[in-house]
Amino acid sequence: MLTHLDVDDFRRLLARGVPPPSGFRFPGIELGAALELASAFLESSDDALLKLLDAWSRADERLAGARAALRGAVSEPDLFSAPTLEFASLRSRQDLDRLPSRFCDRFERSLKSHGFGKKLAAGIAKSFFDMADNVVQHSGPDVDHPAIGALAYEVADRRCSFAVTDLGRGMLASLRTNPAWEQLSTSAEALDAAVRNGASSRVGQGKGQGFSELHRALADLVGWLRFASGDAVLRLEGEPDKRIAPRGSRPPLCGFQITVSIKLN
């Protein structure tokens, strides 16, 4: 399956004008990588590339769902269902307001039916909502004008992943609206400040806690978290309490993307 690293390589090759190798057999794509790939080429007008993405989308429901969600064209499952894969569009405050009682509710139900305890499932679903809320809070000039975003979850037996993407101003520009963080100069610094030091664009309201809540919700779980904005990537991985945070880079992409993948011990 294609991972974030494969998507980065694919984008680097395209940026250099190198077409995808002929005869490449698309092996499917991980959830977060699908959202990132769809985000990168949402506004592409390259016919050949779009045809390729269409073919890949026919082969993989993750990529198809990610592209549909970013275009605002997902159909909603039954209110009381518990899907194993679901996408949602996030293009307005109204979209956000609908999430808790619908999308997040189904996610929680799906987690519970795949081995996650009631409290843990609720905690993960709430953290997921916070990641979506961040899109409305930080991606645009104000909460009434968020950038285009999308979110998705995938649940299997005792494991799950969820991801959020937006095409907004990105972590660096958002944090720099707060005088306390205006000295930040790169996306890597901004990611570090937000994820590890609780930097927030909200003035005078103490440290941002959204990522701390996420870390807390995932405290006893094995897995990894990937944060990306601009050309910077920060990945937390490993066992609880021993998570290491290798930094990385990628071809620039606007907005902010987060992917979380966890499994029960």
Place this chain on the structure above:
Amino acid sequence: MRFFHYPVPGPMRLGATAGQDDAKALLEQAAFTQESATVVVFDFAAVETVNASYLRATVLWLLRAGMAFVKLEEEGGRAEAGGIPPLNAIPAVANVCDEVMDDLSTLLLSEGVPLLLVERADGPSVGRCLGPLDRSLRKTLAALAKTRSATASMLCEQFPERPAIKPPAWSNRLSELYRLRLVGREREGRQWRYASVALEVQFG
């Protein structure tokens, strides 16, 4: 002190955005004044689920606004532009279900601040102090609740302790409770008269 009842919309309140909406509505309705503290009771009767971001943007935000008011009152100066507005507010909560209590308790512990849980939203009632609070401050808060309102000298007389606690120590403790927005106060001559929000305070 006057009480302001704020029924939190239910059944789910998640995220900073919803919290900011509610805080804005509260600001428009509560008519805070500098002269007299407003006890804002967040009534969670209709709420089954919240998360920390929501509580931080509402209850904790108002607590910080109250603390900013105390700081401004004691140190003078001007409020930070674009920051939390200083409000003479004392936040409290009522009708909190177990799930909301879990989130609230975790948040108060991680932020290191106490908060009153009260039985009634429209006036003084029995209260419970949630979150961390120093043992000496607990005793002072309980003593003040018994008298309903008192100066430091009055508490010194009515609650003799061994070893003796002098009025300045009572005064410091009351002042800290005021800073933490657990009690109100008004000037009485050269002293402050502190007032309890609750008729009786339990802990834990």
